[in-house]
């Protein structure tokens with residue numbers, strides 16, 4: 052029996068993860084689901100952000116269903132003392148280099164977007180973010196005194212194989228979609244971007260059926276709000292991907308709608324070990340109120356079935372149930388129209404379950 056590690060974490064993490072878990076258990080009662088602590092909840096118990104026991108569970112699991120980590124009270128601490136460190140270690144140690152963030156506007160939710168409905172109606176793009184390199188992980192990463200001045204240093208590093216493997220993920224995906232990869236960099240300024248562009252161009256030669264465009268990141272940020280439907284697969288490095296995926300997410304009306312998969316090399320296609328999480332984060336301002344939007348978490352569970360358990364029908368069943376619930380008017384507070392009644396996290400999840 053395959054085991055799924057359930058790491059709910061902080062803030063709204065537990066609320067939305069338990070919603071997703073309920074849906075998963077309904078669709079796949081045959082899997083073993085085991086919960087473990089991570090992030091601030093672990094730190095508060097005097098454990099590291101990723102306790103050994105949690106790591107051991109992940110080691111023997113097929114996939115990780117992840118909630119969120121991070122709380123305001125840890126702001127200002129060093130990375131190692133922060134809840135986010137757990138995510139950092141999981142990505143690094145399992146080499147989860149391929150972050151897939153699908154951005155879709157659900158029928159009926161066009162009005163919830165901050166853009167004009169016609170700009171986002173039918174929007175369907177995917178951000179492919181490199182997740183284990185670049186400025187997040189490059190060394191040195193430290194603060195020291197240089198010439199008597201406190202100096203903070205982060206290092207942006209990329210090597211060809213890192214760019215090549217993530218580029219392949221983007222081209223393979225584009226092939227199954229509308230055949231366009233937009234690679235985003237800052238090659239007018241950054242060395243890493245020049246290398247990035249050169250390697251992406253080389254990989255592109257193996258995919259003559261896919262069209263490749265390059266955009267500078269500032270321009271990409273602008274095009275995303277000007278004409279988001281012009282994108283199909285948006286390929287980018289770690290930090291640009293972090294920023295652009297939040298921007299892309301809000302086009303859908305709420306950051307609470309966007310799931311993600313982080314895949315590594317372990318396993319085979321369809322059965323890759325991966326971590327699945329909403330991109331919204333812990334949202335401490337609404338935590339514990341039972342009003343968080345569980346869509347991103349539920350759709351992350353669907354991605355888990357697709358990429359780690361080779362269960363495309365199960366994934367589609369969950370995705371269809373979410374769309375149907377929304378088409379039928381189910382709305383949490385973040386996506387509700389003025390004057391309409393919003394559902395709690397639990398009520399929304401029950402609506403989804405009726406279509407599973």
Ligand code: IPM
Nearest residue numbers: 120121135138293296330332
């Ligand atoms: C994300 C998040 C993380 C990141 C944080 C929580 C470390 O913003 O997954 O987009 O910056 O990668």
Ligand code: MG
Nearest residue numbers: 293294297330
């Ligand atoms: Mg982010």
